Structure formats: C-alpha cells, structure tokens
Amino acid sequence: EVQLVESGGGLVQPGGSLRLSCAASGFTFSSYSMNWVRQAPGKGLEWVSYISSSSSTIYYADSVKGRFTISRDNAKNSLYLQMNSLRAEDTAVYYCARDEYYYDSSQDVWGKGTTVTVSS
Amino acid sequence: DIQMTQSPSSLSASVGDRVTITCQASQDISNYLNWYQQKPGKAPKLLIYDASNLETGVPSRFSGSGSGTDFTFTISSLQPEDIATYYCQQYDNLPPKFTFGPGTKVDIK
Numbered sequence: 001e002v003q004l005v006e007s008g009g010g011l012v013q014p015g016g017s018l019r020l021s022c023a024a025s026g027f028t029f030s031s032y033s034m035n036w037v038r039q040a041p042g043k044g045l046e047w048v049s050y051i052s053s054s055s056s057t058i059y060y061a062d063s064v065k066g067r068f069t070i071s072r073d074n075a076k077n078s079l080y081l082q083m084n085s086l087r088a089e090d091t092a093v094y095y096c097a098r099d100e101y102y103y104d105s106s107q108d109v110w111g112k113g114t115t116v117t118v119s120s
Numbered sequence: 121d122i123q124m125t126q127s128p129s130s131l132s133a134s135v136g137d138r139v140t141i142t143c144q145a146s147q148d149i150s151n152y153l154n155w156y157q158q159k160p161g162k163a164p165k166l167l168i169y170d171a172s173n174l175e176t177g178v179p180s181r182f183s184g185s186g187s188g189t190d191f192t193f194t195i196s197s198l199q200p201e202d203i204a205t206y207y208c209q210q211y212d213n214l215p216p217k218f219t220f221g222p223g224t225k226v227d228i229k
Contacts, residue, residue, distance in 0.1 A: 035218070037164075045156075045164060045207055047218040059215035095163055105170065105211045106154045107218075110163035 002026040002109050004096045009114030016086050016118070022079040022096030022111060030074035033099040035107060036081050038092035038116075048094070049081065052104070064090075086118045122146050122210055124221035132229045139195040141224045143208035148188050154209045155184055155193045157202075158223075164207065168193065195226075203228055 008020040020036070036048040049070040050059040058070055069082040079096055093115050097107035123146040133139050143153065155168035166175045168184035171191055181196045195202055208221040 044223045045220040047216060047220065050217045059217045061216050100169070105152065106166055108166050108175070112163055
C-alpha cells in the first residue's frame with residue numbers, strides 16, 4: 001500500500017524550531033518529487049515547499065523562504081522539513097504529498113498530516 | 121504571482137442536484153489546473169488533473185473543464201458522500217510551484 005506518514009509536530013514557542021519527517025512506503029520514493037502543504041486552523045490549503053526526486057530542484061513559498069528547509073533521504077525513504085524562527089502564523093496541519101510521476105503537476109498521494117502549534 | 125479565485129465560497133444543494141464551481145486565474149495558465157476534494161478532518165484527494173482529466177478511481181459524476189483563465193468543476197448528481205470543501209490548484213514550473221484557490225464548501229440542503 002502506498003503510504004505517507006508524517007511525524008514531528010507539536011507545540012513550540014515563537015522563535016523556536018521544529019523538524020517534521022515524512023516516512024514513505026509502498027512506492028519507489030527516490031523516483032518522485034515531494035511537497036509540504038499546510039492548512040491553518042479553519043483556513044484553506046497553502047503549498048509550502050517542493051523538492052525534486054534527486055534534490056536538485058527546491059522551491060519555497062515566500063511565506064517560509066529563509067526560515068524553512070526541505071530535504072530528503074532517498075536511502076531512508078524519508079522527507080523532512082526543518083522549520084526555524086517559527087511564528088504564530090505557522091500554526092497549521094502540515095501534509096506531506098507526493099507529486100504525480102511524469103510532470104510533477106499534481107499531488108496524487110497525501111499523508112494524514114502532523115499538527116504544529118506555535119504559541120507561548 | 122498568479123492568484124486563484126473560486127466561486128461560490130459555499131453552496132447548499134439537494135441530493136441529485138447538479139453542482140458547479142468556478143475557478144479563475146489572474147493570468148493565462150493554459151490547462152495547468154487541478155481539483156481536490158477535502159472532507160472534514162481528512163487530507164485532500166486529487167479528483168481532476170490538467171483541467172479535465174479524471175484521476176483513476178474517481179467517480180464519473182465529477183468532471184472539469186476550461187482553459188486559459190476560466191475553469192469549471194461539476195458534480196453531475198450530488199451524493200451525500202460528496203460533502204466536502206473543493207479546491208482548485210494551478211501549477212507552474214517556477215516558484216511558487218503550486219497555488220490553491222480559497223476553496224468552496226459544499227453542503228447538503
């Protein structure tokens with residue numbers, strides 16, 4: 001079964017750091033580009049970051065650029081999001097999502113999400 | 121950056137009704153447009169890709185159309201299990217790579 005499982009969420013103070021992980025299984029992880037997408041409480045979906053299969057191409061939303069770092073370890077079938085200088089507005093459910101194989105043009109597999117709360 | 125708008129923001133319809141949601145891009149995006157369904161407390165699910173292609177396993181009552189700046193998502197006969205929020209998403213080869221619309225919440229009347 002194709003599966004993505006996020007972990008690492010929790011409560012952190014403003015200005016703090018957190019590292020999210022996403023464990024992939026059931027498919028050849030190293031062949032797929034991956035994304036992080038978040039959803040603030042009661043709000044819509046916001047794309048956060050993209051990483052290509054080989055990590056050669058990385059993109060960030062302006063709202064997290066310079067504070068968040070996406071990475072992957074294909075040997076461990078894992079995706080990561082290092083989040084620094086966290087703000088209250090970063091409070092959200094963070095989803096790990098796989099891009100479709102051929103054109104990286106849509107997210108065809110999603111995890112269940114991990115919740116990040118930034119509050120003092 | 122390309123901005124995406126959706127209308128309506130919410131709607132209420134009866135079982136069996138035809139439901140239509142529109143999505144508009146701030147500039148020409150060709151057919152680089154996807155539609156997702158998100159049920160309460162769940163992750164989003166891809167329904168339509170490249171404006172009009174039905175994702176494998178998705179019921180045929182869902183459809184999409186459009187190109188350029190104006191797109192339409194249709195549920196031909198609303199079912200109770202279709203209660204959800206629907207998002208359009210445009211994609212690009214440059215950052216921001218993906219942009220979601222604000223969503224349309226669909227309820228049963």
